[in-house]
Amino acid sequence: xxxxIENPAGDRHGDAATARAEAIISAFGANPARWPxxxxxxxxxxxxxxxxxxxxxxxxxxxxxxxxRAETVEISEASRLRAFAAFERVAGAxxxxxxxxxxxxxxxxxxxxxxxxxxxxxxxxxxxSLVIGLSLGLTIFSPVSERDSGEQTVASxxxxxxxxxxxQSD
Amino acid sequence: xxxxxxxxxxxxAGAGDRGAAQALINRHLxxxxxxxxxxxxxxxxxxxxxxxxxxxxxKHAAAWRPGKAKFxxxxxxxxxxxxxxxxxxxxxxxxxxxxxxxxxxPGPEATLDEADVAKAVGExxxxxxxxxxxxxxxxxxxxxxxxxxxxxxxxxxxxLESLLARGRxxxxxxxxxxxxx
Numbered sequence: 001x002x003x004x005i006e007n008p009a010g011d012r013h014g015d016a017a018t019a020r021a022e023a024i025i026s027a028f029g030a031n032p033a034r035w036p037x038x039x040x041x042x043x044x045x046x047x048x049x050x051x052x053x054x055x056x057x058x059x060x061x062x063x064x065x066x067x068x069r070a071e072t073v074e075i076s077e078a079s080r081l082r083a084f085a086a087f088e089r090v091a092g093a094x095x096x097x098x099x100x101x102x103x104x105x106x107x108x109x110x111x112x113x114x115x116x117x118x119x120x121x122x123x124x125x126x127x128x129s130l131v132i133g134l135s136l137g138l139t140i141f142s143p144v145s146e147r148d149s150g151e152q153t154v155a156s157x158x159x160x161x162x163x164x165x166x167x168q169s170d
Numbered sequence: 171x172x173x174x175x176x177x178x179x180x181x182x183a184g185a186g187d188r189g190a191a192q193a194l195i196n197r198h199l200x201x202x203x204x205x206x207x208x209x210x211x212x213x214x215x216x217x218x219x220x221x222x223x224x225x226x227x228x229k230h231a232a233a234w235r236p237g238k239a240k241f242x243x244x245x246x247x248x249x250x251x252x253x254x255x256x257x258x259x260x261x262x263x264x265x266x267x268x269x270x271x272x273x274x275x276p277g278p279e280a281t282l283d284e285a286d287v288a289k290a291v292g293e294x295x296x297x298x299x300x301x302x303x304x305x306x307x308x309x310x311x312x313x314x315x316x317x318x319x320x321x322x323x324x325x326x327x328x329x330l331e332s333l334l335a336r337g338r339x340x341x342x343x344x345x346x347x348x349x350x351x
Contacts, residue, residue, distance in 0.1 A: 023331060024331075026334075026335040027330075027331040027335045028331075034310070034313070036327075063341060063342050063345065066287070067295070067311075069288050070208075070288050070291040070295065070311075071289070071292055075200045079199060080195055080196075080199060083195045086224055086228055087228045090225070090229055
């Protein structure tokens with residue numbers, strides 16, 4: 001890649017900087033905006049000190065200008081519409097797929113609960129058992145704390161009368 | 171984790187948001203089309219390559235997880251791979267024929283009109299080997315940075331610089347020949 005541009009300063013560090021500048025210009029052209037950001041300042045500095053590099057940069061600038069004269073690319077509205085139509089197709093298919101998966105899941109649950117039955121049968125059975133369960137639960141259930149307090153009341157009544165009776169008999 | 175300006179739009183598009191999809195199209199379609207056109211030099215093939223890339227985008231949007239690479243880099247890589255696929259399917263012409271720039275235009279470059287020069291430059295770029303062409307298209311026309319361009323091409327930054335330097339050297343030689351002719 002290096003074509004042996006001489007470094008007028010003649011030092012090793014200068015050689016490396018010149019070689020790097022030459023490599024950058026031959027790869028990215030003469031426009032500093034296209035040079036890698038970390039090398040930009042060093043390449044610009046090397047360019048100012050070396051006439052061979054300047055000559056190379058002017059050749060690359062001519063190539064940049066030629067490349068910029070290439071035909072421009074027009075973007076059609078049809079292309080945008082086509083890309084959006086593809087989105088609609090994929091999103092629609094995904095939504096359908098989610099519905100289908102949900103329906104399959106519900107079918108498999110129904111098959112587990114009541115194999116071969118239409119949907120309304122297991123639904124009714126589940127609803128009925130839920131209603132019966134709740135009703136029974138509400139009827140029979142009484143909170144533990146209330147029962148405890150009732151027992152405690154009875155116990156305290158059984159314990160207390162001795163003194164009361166004594167007082168009353170007196 | 172890298173900052174990705176597209177991450178939110180991609181997530182929304184993946185969830186079926188039409189506005190986000192439209193925004194992604196507006197943001198990326200022009201650059202993708204330019205990339206494909208300069209790689210393939212054929213409007214119809216380029217359009218197909220871009221549409222195929224968009225189809226892949228819509229299919230993968232819901233599963234996209236930001237963090238590894240920028241979404242734009244992934245999208246350009248998909249577009250570029252679509253271009254490579256199409257180039258591979260083309261009947262192979264001899265390299266000499268492919269590298270030949272028509273010299274039927276009369277006189278030196280100064281007498282060529284703008285359209286002829288543009289056409290000649292386009293043909294010179296088209297005649298480059300695929301990866302050199304892709305490197306030049308990404309760095310010159312798409313104005314990608316060296317790290318992003320290397321990621322899109324799947325090569326190291328050093329390899330990218332080598333591809334660019336070789337491609338530019340070939341182009342300079344070909345355009346020089348054109349000027350002389």
